[in-house]
Amino acid sequence: MHTDRVVRQRFFSGLIPAGCRRFLLLALLAVSLVMLGALMTGPLAIPIEGIYRALQHETDPLLQLVVNELRMPRLVLGLITGASLAVAGFLLQTLTRVSIASPAVMGLSDGAGLCVVLALFLGDRGWEGATSPWMLAAVAFAGAGLVLLILRGLFRLDPDLEKMVFSGLVIAAVCKASISLLMLISQSDIAAQAQLWLVGSLAQANRQLNHYLLGGFIVLCLLTLSAYRQIALFRISESLMMSLGESAIRQQRFLYALAAGFTAIAVAGAGQIGFVGLVVPHLVQRLCPRGVPAQLLGNLLCGAALVVLADIGARTLIAPYELPVGIITAFIGVPCFLVLYLKRGKQ
Amino acid sequence: MRIAIWLFAMCSALCSAMILAHPLRVVTLTNDSTEAMLALGITPVGATRSLLGNPWFPHITNQMSGVTVVGQELNPNIELIASLKPDLILGSRQKLGRLKPILTLIAPTIFVKDNRRQWQQNFMTYARAVDEAVAGQQRLDCLNTQINTLKVALAQQPLKSVSVIRFNPGQVRMYQLDSFTGELFAALGLQRPPAQQVHAYGVSNFSRERIHELDADILFYFTYGTRRQQSTLQYRDSFMRDASWQQLNVVRQQQVYSIDDVIWNTANGVLAAEIALAQIPALFSLPVPPELNSCHLPARP
Numbered sequence: 001m002h003t004d005r006v007v008r009q010r011f012f013s014g015l016i017p018a019g020c021r022r023f024l025l026l027a028l029l030a031v032s033l034v035m036l037g038a039l040m041t042g043p044l045a046i047p048i049e050g051i052y053r054a055l056q057h058e059t060d061p062l063l064q065l066v067v068n069e070l071r072m073p074r075l076v077l078g079l080i081t082g083a084s085l086a087v088a089g090f091l092l093q094t095l096t097r098v099s100i101a102s103p104a105v106m107g108l109s110d111g112a113g114l115c116v117v118l119a120l121f122l123g124d125r126g127w128e129g130a131t132s133p134w135m136l137a138a139v140a141f142a143g144a145g146l147v148l149l150i151l152r153g154l155f156r157l158d159p160d161l162e163k164m165v166f167s168g169l170v171i172a173a174v175c176k177a178s179i180s181l182l183m184l185i186s187q188s189d190i191a192a193q194a195q196l197w198l199v200g201s202l203a204q205a206n207r208q209l210n211h212y213l214l215g216g217f218i219v220l221c222l223l224t225l226s227a228y229r230q231i232a233l234f235r236i237s238e239s240l241m242m243s244l245g246e247s248a249i250r251q252q253r254f255l256y257a258l259a260a261g262f263t264a265i266a267v268a269g270a271g272q273i274g275f276v277g278l279v280v281p282h283l284v285q286r287l288c289p290r291g292v293p294a295q296l297l298g299n300l301l302c303g304a305a306l307v308v309l310a311d312i313g314a315r316t317l318i319a320p321y322e323l324p325v326g327i328i329t330a331f332i333g334v335p336c337f338l339v340l341y342l343k344r345g346k347q
Numbered sequence: 348m349r350i351a352i353w354l355f356a357m358c359s360a361l362c363s364a365m366i367l368a369h370p371l372r373v374v375t376l377t378n379d380s381t382e383a384m385l386a387l388g389i390t391p392v393g394a395t396r397s398l399l400g401n402p403w404f405p406h407i408t409n410q411m412s413g414v415t416v417v418g419q420e421l422n423p424n425i426e427l428i429a430s431l432k433p434d435l436i437l438g439s440r441q442k443l444g445r446l447k448p449i450l451t452l453i454a455p456t457i458f459v460k461d462n463r464r465q466w467q468q469n470f471m472t473y474a475r476a477v478d479e480a481v482a483g484q485q486r487l488d489c490l491n492t493q494i495n496t497l498k499v500a501l502a503q504q505p506l507k508s509v510s511v512i513r514f515n516p517g518q519v520r521m522y523q524l525d526s527f528t529g530e531l532f533a534a535l536g537l538q539r540p541p542a543q544q545v546h547a548y549g550v551s552n553f554s555r556e557r558i559h560e561l562d563a564d565i566l567f568y569f570t571y572g573t574r575r576q577q578s579t580l581q582y583r584d585s586f587m588r589d590a591s592w593q594q595l596n597v598v599r600q601q602q603v604y605s606i607d608d609v610i611w612n613t614a615n616g617v618l619a620a621e622i623a624l625a626q627i628p629a630l631f632s633l634p635v636p637p638e639l640n641s642c643h644l645p646a647r648p
Binding site: 070186204206 | 419430446
């Protein structure tokens with residue numbers, strides 16, 4: 001009854017393990033439910049029928065505005081950032097083989113964050129172009145990439161992946177300190193605005209930003225999927241990867257760059273949402289232990305569902321005010337991570 | 348679609364302006380715009396929570412009954428704003444410039460550049476937005492008459508230069524000319540110490556080594572926060588125990604006064620300015636308090 005399924009298509013072939021199919025279906029169901037919930041909840045409770053009519057532009061302008069211009073961009077941004085963070089965490093955990101590796105732990109989020117805050121301040125000081133969505137995404141990528149380059153440089157000096165991950169913690173601390181410094185020397189209102197963004201919030205979602213992010217996200221996803229065989233090799237063993245020589249190292253660089261790209265998309269869109277990149281890969285690993293394409297898909301779906309769910313909480317828990325979504329993901333993510341991590345240790 | 352909504356919003360605003368079938372529904376996203384509306388006799392349908400209020404600053408609370416709280420100044424709840432179906436949204440670009448595109452879809456949105464400075468110009472921008480330029484100008488003229496009366500009275504007393512600082516949690520900020528107090532004291536013809544006679548908002552994280560630069564004939568300070576400010580007060584006390592603070596002339600002459608942070612610094616509104624002006628005679632212990640004309644408009648029917 002439960003058999004692995006092998007998919008062989010012209011552009012893609014791979015293994016979907018038996019247990020994973022049900023998991024993926026459940027994850028898909030969860031994402032759909034959460035998406036529906038995100039469109040329905042808010043100051044105006046809109047029934048499913050109302051959402052359908054609003055999406056068809058057949059209802060009163062207020063509902064259309066709320067659904068199409070407010071909730072939809074926010075939902076899309078939540079899906080993109082959640083999926084990006086989860087895949088970035090998955091890639092980093094695969095590459096470093098350290099179970100606590102994630103964009104936030106390794107300082108990628110903070111590097112990207114520092115660069116984005118810098119851009120925000122330059123924008124405030126009169127350089128308008130610095131805060132365009134395109135520019136923010138670019139500087140976020142530069143920041144995450146720079147941190148990775150530093151980490152890879154350290155790895156050259158002392159080839160120990162665990163040390164590399166933990167040096168990321170130090171770099172994260174330096175970036176956080178620099179951000180605090182920037183906030184201290186600036187006017188308080190800008191600092192408060194940056195603060196809001198630093199703990200992660202989907203409140204700034206808009207269509208223009210989403211277009212850029214979605215475009216980048218799809219490209220990165222395709223690139224990641226095209227490299228899934230390499231990811232699978234890296235997951236089997238480090239020595240196997242190393243024995244493959246130069247091309248493996250090049251692949252490794254490529255995958256690190258992908259992780260930086262995913263992190264940059266998430267940070268440019270919603271700021272620093274913690275724990276998604278840490279917890280989701282562990283969860284997926286537990287529920288679907290084999291098959292890289294299935295795991296990638298699982299990470300995409302679970303990450304997206306987690307962030308959108310957290311955002312529903314962020315919007316409704318203390319309405320009319322808003323909680324930063326990063327706080328909610330931390331409250332959901334930390335206990336989950338501890339349970340998964342401790343259980344994993346016992347096995 | 349976006350254009351259609353925008354057209355609808357514009358049309359509904361225009362129609363309401365032309366027909367005046369219902370009073371203007373205004374949502375104010377900063378406290379100074381809220382105060383501007385109240386001063387012009389318009390109660391907003393929605394406003395962001397006052398920065399330190401619960402939800403409103405004390406001096407506007409009794410005029411704000413029935414007003415919907417639409418979130419915080421730096422993070423308003425856009426969906427709630429939309430659900431109020433406003434005709435007009437007022438705010439500040441410095442705080443919410445990033446949200447203007449989306450707010451414009453809900454209703455015509457008018458932002459001042461920076462709501463912490465040029466409160467008179469900002470007030471007129473808001474007044475013009477609700478087509479009350481005449482009433483607004485009257486209100487400002489009245490306030491400026493008050494200011495001139497006070498200026499004459501202040502010229503005849505010995506305290507000429509004013510120093511202004513604020514105790515924030517764990518740090519001190521010195522205020523300069525381009526702030527609410529800076530503009531107010533300049534209009535009143537008062538001098539500032541050289542370090543504050545600068546066209547800027549202020550200096551955050553003011554160093555204790557520069558305390559001597561605060562010397563003046565009279566010093567005003569505000570303390571951040573209306574609740575739970577115990578730690579700030581402790582910080583203030585430790586700052587004031589500093590030897591160089593004790594050596595300031597203004598401290599020796601005992602001309603250091605605490606003034607309300609909301610009225611003098613955070614509110615930035617026209618109503619706060621009026622309350623501040625009324626406090627001037629007492630703060631400077633003017634022997635003969637000048638007669639100030641009243642600026643209150645008759646209530647609207």
